[in-house]
Amino acid sequence: MKERVTYFLLFYFSIQSGITAQNKVAFESLRYNEDYSVLAQDSTRNFYKQTKYFRILDKPQLYGSIGGEIRSQYLYYENENWGDGQQDDNGFVLNRLLFHTDFHLGKHFRLFSQLQSSTSISRIDPNPVEENPIDLHQLFFDVALDQLTFRAGRQELSYGSQRLISVRENPNSRQAFDALKLIYKNHDTKIDLLYGYYVRNQKGNFNDKVNDATKLWGTYTTFKNIQLLQNIDAYYLGIEKENTEFDDISAKETRHSIGSRVWGKLDKFSYDLEGVYQFGKVDYKNINAWTFSINSSYQITSIKFEPTIGLKTEYISGDKNYDDGKLQTFNPLFPKGAYFGQASLIGPSNLIDVHPSVELVFSEKISFTIDYDIFWRASTNDGLYHANTSLLYSGKNTSEKHIGNQLGFLLTYEINSFLFFKTEGTWFDPNGFLKEVSTGKEILFFASTVSLKF
Numbered sequence: 001m002k003e004r005v006t007y008f009l010l011f012y013f014s015i016q017s018g019i020t021a022q023n024k025v026a027f028e029s030l031r032y033n034e035d036y037s038v039l040a041q042d043s044t045r046n047f048y049k050q051t052k053y054f055r056i057l058d059k060p061q062l063y064g065s066i067g068g069e070i071r072s073q074y075l076y077y078e079n080e081n082w083g084d085g086q087q088d089d090n091g092f093v094l095n096r097l098l099f100h101t102d103f104h105l106g107k108h109f110r111l112f113s114q115l116q117s118s119t120s121i122s123r124i125d126p127n128p129v130e131e132n133p134i135d136l137h138q139l140f141f142d143v144a145l146d147q148l149t150f151r152a153g154r155q156e157l158s159y160g161s162q163r164l165i166s167v168r169e170n171p172n173s174r175q176a177f178d179a180l181k182l183i184y185k186n187h188d189t190k191i192d193l194l195y196g197y198y199v200r201n202q203k204g205n206f207n208d209k210v211n212d213a214t215k216l217w218g219t220y221t222t223f224k225n226i227q228l229l230q231n232i233d234a235y236y237l238g239i240e241k242e243n244t245e246f247d248d249i250s251a252k253e254t255r256h257s258i259g260s261r262v263w264g265k266l267d268k269f270s271y272d273l274e275g276v277y278q279f280g281k282v283d284y285k286n287i288n289a290w291t292f293s294i295n296s297s298y299q300i301t302s303i304k305f306e307p308t309i310g311l312k313t314e315y316i317s318g319d320k321n322y323d324d325g326k327l328q329t330f331n332p333l334f335p336k337g338a339y340f341g342q343a344s345l346i347g348p349s350n351l352i353d354v355h356p357s358v359e360l361v362f363s364e365k366i367s368f369t370i371d372y373d374i375f376w377r378a379s380t381n382d383g384l385y386h387a388n389t390s391l392l393y394s395g396k397n398t399s400e401k402h403i404g405n406q407l408g409f410l411l412t413y414e415i416n417s418f419l420f421f422k423t424e425g426t427w428f429d430p431n432g433f434l435k436e437v438s439t440g441k442e443i444l445f446f447a448s449t450v451s452l453k454f
Contacts, residue, residue: 027417027453029167030156031100032112032138036065048454061106068099071451073172076444077343081392082430083439091446092123094130094172100138108145112155114138118172118201128201129337130172135201135208137176149183154199159192159220160233160261161272162336163293163348170338173201178210188224198334213242216334218257230264233274239333244282246329247383247394248322251283255331268299278330285327291316291348297359305360310371312357318350318379322396329382331389339387340373341408343426343445347387350395351403352376369410375403377433384433393437400432423448 028034039045039053040060056062076091100114116137120126140153156176159165168175179196198214218237226232237257244253259276272295280287293314300307319329330349338344340353357371377384383395384403410424428443 029169030158031067031098031114032102032155034065034067034102037063037104051454056103056105062104064101064103066099066101067454068097069451069453071096071449073447073449075342076446078444079439079441080443081438082428082434082443083441086124088122088124090122093121094123095119095121096172098137098174108143110142110144112138112140112142116173120172128173128203129168132173132201132203132208134205136206137174137208147184147186149185151181151183152179154178155181157194157196157334159235160222161263161274161295163274164237164257164259164276164333164335165216166334166336168334168337170336170342170344175199175201175334176208177216179216190222192220194218194220215240229262231262233259233261233263235259237333238280239331244331244389245391246282246319246327247391247396248319248327248329249282249285253280253282253331255280255282255287257331257333268301270297270299272296276330282327285325287327289317289328289330291330297357305362308359308361310355310357310359312353312355314348314351314353316348316351316378318377318382318395320379321381328379329385332387335387337387340375340406341371341426342424342447343408343428343443344387345406345426345428345443345445346375346392346403347385347389349385349389350378350382352378365414367412371408371410373406373408375406376401377403384437393434395433398433398436400436402431403433404428404430418452418454420451420453421449 036052039049042049052065054064056064073094074091075094077088080087097117098114100112103111114137115134117134118130118132120131123130136154138154138156140151140155143150154176156167156174157165158167176199177196178199179194182193184191195217197211198216199208200211202208216237216239218235220235221233223232239255241253243250255278257276257278259274261274263272275292276290278287278289291314295312297308297310316330317328319327332348335348339348340346353373353375355371355373357369359367359369361367377395380399380401381395384392386392406426406428408424408426410422412422414420424447426445430440430442434440
């Protein structure tokens, strides 16, 4: 029955693509940022548009909207975790359903809610990020006055390039925070002040509760349309975790991150530079960590397929010495789960990587990207970490720096405004370090995703 409903919705919304020709509102990564009030003046609204904007009690100042997403992924690993642990030899399926409501009660009050359901098929021992049948993912209210908005409740957070705080799109369950936020916004400036708690996914129904073991606070400011530099982000973020595991210590962590990002586009050239410095304490150890990244690309429009040549590179600090009073391991906080591709094999701690890529545009709807990534440990006295900062392999008893090389491809097809399809593959060739600390087998990964938003 569920499959029939899914196929009906896929068919219905795929044939509705024409409704976006007029008064088009693009789907946002943060769905609560979508604004459908423009449809109030549309006298030709069909059924779908009426779900995106409907009056309450026939009063124009009271209106609501509903929406959601249906996403299904097939994933296949050969030698997952380089051959260590249980293996899903036949692949598995991850499904995600999101449904939200958005009610505006006058100019100053707004209530947003969202349910999330994440399920798996044929996955051996799925974790809570892969399987969490149904939970209240977001529920918050806004009180707005001119350029200020106060927001309270469970909510998604996403800032900048999502290096430190992300919605975590690629794993099955997106992440949220129980938070208070004060937002100031004008034409060229946006300032967020926030304080909250990370929501940890738990298997079961409606059991993702307030988690006071991980706190987050800080401020994030974005300045746009600045001469020469174009756009600048500046931020301070603080976290407190009851227990964090690093290669040299596992204890309570209080960490402060100060960073800045400069990004923009000059004709066909795009640039994104970001630096972060971290300090604080993990038990008796003083934190002194940092990272710097460069993400640049250039599009050649004069030749067929308009290739975009990209280069990303970054240095992410690792611990310099075992058994001392200092810790240099960088903590990426709450980053994208698939930091270096959807295979999500390595996380951004104790790492140096060089990452060239080429993107080809076959049409307005179809693009193809191929990329190659080379990984080294930044410090031989620190281990290799997962995307969620958990320790994958200790660096003790090995001096090898080269982790391995990764070749990947991504094919995307935006069928229409609602339907999106992508397929991607990854080949990871382990080198010196992984050969010493793991079974050391080559990883082959394949994923195919179809997503319907409405």
